[in-house]
Amino acid sequence: MVKKIYIIGLGLIGGSIALSIKQNDPTIDILGFDINHDQAAMAKKIGAIDDVSQTLFPNLENIDVIFISTPVEQTLKIISQLNEVRLKKGVIVTDVGSTKGKIVEYAEKHLNHSIVFVGGHPMAGSHKSGILAAKSHLFENAFYILTASKLATSEHVHTIIQVLKGTKANFIEMTPSEHDQITGVISHFPHIVAASLVFQAEKYEEQFPLVKRLAAGGFRDITRIASSSPAMWRDILLHNKQPLLQLFEEWISEMNRVKQFVADEEAEELFTYFNHAKSYRDGLPEKQKGAIPAFYDLFVDVPDYPGVISEVTGYLAMEEISLTNIRIIETREEIYGVLRLGFQTEQDRENAIQCIGKYSNYETFII
Known part of the structure; x- marks a missing residue:
């Protein structure tokens, strides 16, 4: 039975996880750490955690589950350091990263056999950040992907699900590879496309100064994800390199296909293309949270x-x-x-x- 939890990173995601756990089971003792000490102090003040750790690795020998809620690169560094920390035998370590292949592989390589790693990715977020934006219901009805490492059993995965019961998320188990392929299609690559459209608009603004003003409507809406954290997306793209390289090839092929329809003035083909896209898009779930946070x-x-x-x-x-x-x-x-x-x-x-x-x-x- 999980009695003590340690959460590293108390921003929007880590804070929301803490709040949902405390709301569901107030008896669970949560220790938290954030590189921003004010953020950690606020997490305790609002009741997300019980105590603040002044160091990244305090005495963790009585901790049952460790959540790493940091950017991907920081997660890798913490995983490599955990191997040198005295931990409770059988402690479960999990993360919240948007890529899973490299993280799970890294965990299997660096963590010793007394540490169990279960990769995690809560597919929900907000346009706001920080502990004050954290909500106990942030993940409600959202998909929460779990990718077990080789040492993790179904019992370990079940333990994480039970700990996160208060999130009211929809838990799905898949392999790290499956996760990275899927999120590459529905989340990572769309961010690349949005950024490229912004670059194209900026280029045309030199010739047509009205571009920026006219882009305030629909263009601004369809490219809003290009406003996400540059550092975060740099790391995500580098970590999900292979699936994205494949998607680049497929996207270029698809654009060439449409380009040829236009060049040949294939009216029927263009109608069919847009009609099919409309039908599929209109059939997407409206009330289900997805990989890209909804406004x-x-x-x-x-x-x-x-x-x-x-x-x-x-x-x-x-x-x-x-x-x-x-x-x-x-x-x-x-x-x-x-x-x-x-x-x-x-x-x-x-x-x-x-x-x-x-x-x-x-x-x-x-x-």
């Missing part, structure tokens, strides 16, 4: 006149519905509604739709 945006079709923002936000305030973002949209190609409202949860957005419909005749849209 719960609501578009409101309102006339742009003085006071309209305070009018709509006033309705939300009456129903005590919190906003995370609000913006008047200038470029509205394929976006219905001049007002864009951002919410923290899907439930808040649903409540907002009901609220606005209750107090006004404004139409609302979800894209």
Whole structure:
């Protein structure tokens, strides 16, 4: 039975894991460490952890499970150092990294036989960071991937699932290779595409200065993931090198196919291409959290006149519905509604739709 846990890294992910564990079982004692001492102190203040460790490797001989919630490169360094630390026999070590192949391989190579490693990847996040952004329900309904090392048994995996029961996540077991192939397609490569589109827009801005202003609408939305941490994505791409190299080849081939449709003016082929993409995209789960964190945006079709923002936000305030973002949209190609409202949860957005419909005749849209 797990009684003591050590969490290294108390940001959004580590903090949310700690909060969910404490909420589900307050008797579990959680020790936490963060390189930012203020962050660690705040984690204790909000009840995410019971005690703060002043060093990375305190006395860990009574710890049952260790969570490494750090960037990928730091995770590798910590794994290599753990081999020199006195730990409880049979301690389970897990991580939260977005790549799994290299991490699990590294753990199997560097950790001794008294340490069991189970790779983990909670596929949820937020546009906010730090312990104050942590939520006990951050992973609710999200997929939480577990990739066991060679020494890990089904019992060890079950232990991690039980510890993380309070996250209310959907746990899936797969091999490190399967994980990296899948996340390469649905998460890692899309970040590359988004960044490349931004580079293309920046290049054209030299010739057409209006590019930046006109890109404030749909272009900004479809490329929002390009605003993610450069250091994090540098490491992810280097760690998932082989699957991504294969995806580059497949993407180039696909773009050449579409390019040829355009060059040959193949109207029917182009229609079929976009129609198939639309059908598949429309069939994707709407309420299931995926690899790329969702923004719960609501578009409101309102006339742009003085006071309209305070009018709509006033309705939300009456129903005590919190906003995370609000913006008047200038470029509205394929976006219905001049007002864009951002919410923290899907439930808040649903409540907002009901609220606005209750107090006004404004139409609302979800894209």
